[in-house]
Amino acid sequence: MEKIKLNIALSGLNNIDSPGPGIPVTRGLKDSLLIDPKIIGLAYDNLEPGPYMHELIDKTYKVPYPSDGVEPLLDRIRYIHEKEHIDVLIPNFDSELFTFMKSERTLKEMGIRTFLPTLQQFEERHKSNLPQFGEKYGVKVPYSEPIGSIMDFRKIEDKFEYPVVVKGKFYDAYIAYDFEQVGIYFNKIAAKWGLPIVIQEFVKGTEVNVVALGDGNGNTIGAVPMRKTYITDKGKGWGGITLEDPVMLELTHKIISQTKWRGGMELELIRTSDNELYMIEINPRLPAWVYLAVAAGQNLPEALVMLAMEMPVKPFSHYEVGKMFIRYSYDMICDLKEFEQLSTKGEL
Amino acid sequence: MLKIKKNIAISDSGFVFDPGTGDSYSLNPTGLEIVQMIKSGKSFEEIFQDFATKYEVEEEAFEKYYYDFTTTLKQLRLTEPNGED
């Protein structure tokens, strides 16, 4: 069968020690037997490794940050689209999703397809809305409250027991053991990601994760559970292994079918010593470890692109249990000329 | 006279690379023109003459921005330490 040629733009090319999903998603797409992709990287920084990884990323353009607003970003995408005729766009950063979801219709009119959660799905699963989400869908979640200042926390301190988890709107989570530490992490996260900050009950147990893809009609296209076998001091998995876990899969199906989730997602769960599963977070995109799912037999990036193209996709029913990944770092040798080009011309 | 360090690489796009520190910089077009003129050994007066024919700019204003700019070049250590007579 001839592969379909598609121009796929994607971000998250920061394949660093706390990696974005761009490169793993690209690897999945390059492995595809159905798609022959040209990968157009969207970069925010001159030193994201992706733009220099020419065997994976065919061409890179710098784009303005989503915090600059929808319009500047769309202007840039229009420019890129004129040159590259983007078929599908996959934003891989949490902080971009809102902006791209808002622009979904405009992008579609331009001929650029996306496959994103709806704004409602996105808002509902926000960290600050987690208790309501848990109640609505019958999922166990840790107690949490958003705060706008550290003095706000004073007023609700009684509702929590230390340690608590201090979380940013998009990224970052720290465990704080007293009020002072809450203050430190509050300021640290607020400076980077703004307000509110979410204070969450600390649930003791083992973190387990599921990468999944919903078709928007309540069907799970694929889902692979995993446990991180090695976690860095930044809390990132440096190794992981796929699990056979019907309970986790059942919970995933339940969430996807009830929310009619559209697009990729990563469920962050904690399994307590009583063998109960708490949902800590839904990340509304494919995670950086998605290539483990590809290797285990579920090419979710490929399926996501096919869904975006409105092509038939058969749900995956199997994956290989006990498949492992070990992340490693690698010193890529780059040319100053390329750095100059990306930093001054914004293209590489 | 002010001299740009010999080993500083300056490309036509305004990209500046300092091999001594590994830092890179970008110049805006007027900044690039001034740096190139300094490199070619022109004095402030000569540079101003060139600018005055090309741009709408008074000497007083130009002088102010020129010296602010070259002070920054010095702070970034892109000029020869004893570059001035």
Added chain:
Amino acid sequence: MTKLIFERPIIQRINAGLPSKYGMAHKLEPISHIDNVSIKSLMDSYGSPLFIISESTIRKTYKNAFRAFSSRYPKVQFAWSYKTNYLNAVCNVFHQEGSWAEVVSGFEYDKAIANGVPGELIIFNGPDKSRQDLEKAIKNGSLIHIDHFDELYEIISLSKEIEERPKVAIRVNMDTGIYPRWDRFGFNYENGEAWDALNRIMANKKLDLLGLHTHIGTYMMSTDAYKIAATKLASLAVRLEQKHGHVLQYIDMGGGFASKNTLRGAYYPGTDTTPSFDDFAEAITSAFMSSEIKPDNLPLLILENGRALIDDAGYLAGTVLANKRLADGRRATIIDAGVNILFTAFWYEHDIRPVEPVSEQTEDTTIYGPLCMNIDVIRGNVMFPLLKKGDHYVIRRVGAYNNTQWLQFISMRPNVVMIDSKGEPHLIRKNETLETINSQELTPEHLKNFDL
């Protein structure tokens, strides 16, 4: 040959390492005209800095907001929130569009009367109403929104002396799921205080209970809270009818809608995140339509929005005074408008633009006002074009609260002009002069002379 525009030369380190806050720099498009009137020419005539208000933007915004509600609900009335901007010209644009007046002090009340608003179309809110204020409001048939029991009993006591029956509503505060919760104004819903107040009013035969009022907060970015508030007020209305057979004439949902300004600390710009009037209208009207209130008894829906109706129409234009370099090498640009006239700079990342054409080049800049005060910061860390001394800037969305909260401090407050719908500028508030200030002062005889 025409000469090129000279841009000041800059060199910037290319961030290597930490991802910059800014990503790819995008050009800040200059704004040279407001309603086709050149900003530069306005400053030539009226000075710098200068507040510029677009009448057509006010009218357009008003019509858009009113349409959002009136297309969803049979009876809608807006009341202009005087405290947001009580320049008479501004108030009268709203009154021409059909707005009643919403005031929160005796001073604002008198201003509305002086503008020609009929007494019975003035809503009197707030915790500060003197006995004299209340007396006047009762005699004029104004709508008094009671804030606390002391006020209720003051009105009851006045009702014994005055022939006219006081027309009242109570302000209700409640939990709408938002933070911070405003519980300092009005009577609480959850603890039963609001219901208690309503029963006491009903028990007193001398007061006419016309409505319910709430104002759930300010700069609301979520529409859900309004839905909850509307649902709770509707339930009070239903209970009143059930118990006393009393049908309320109106429910006043207050204001608090966010404008499109970006709050400090917000990640996304306000232009992307602020709900539209349609979003707010949908939340509020759907709650009433689906409530237990009988269709024939649907109350008039009153809204008291200020900020969302006026912010976009206001601009503050001015001149760059100087550029300097801070100790850490960053750029500082000093402009001629300070936080004393732009109070909102304390909580917004204001959208500040060049007036004259600029290049793509930008520099990490802190924009300071002219005051000899450390807190006088208009924008911290903004990627800003390379403006030179004498260049002009314009700050967008300053229509709300600045012309009411501004201070005469160190320098005088500037002119305010309004551009009418035909593009004609009108001076609507004169700048202050030394005489303005001195005319209010009295120097005792023994302090009039000194020898130095």
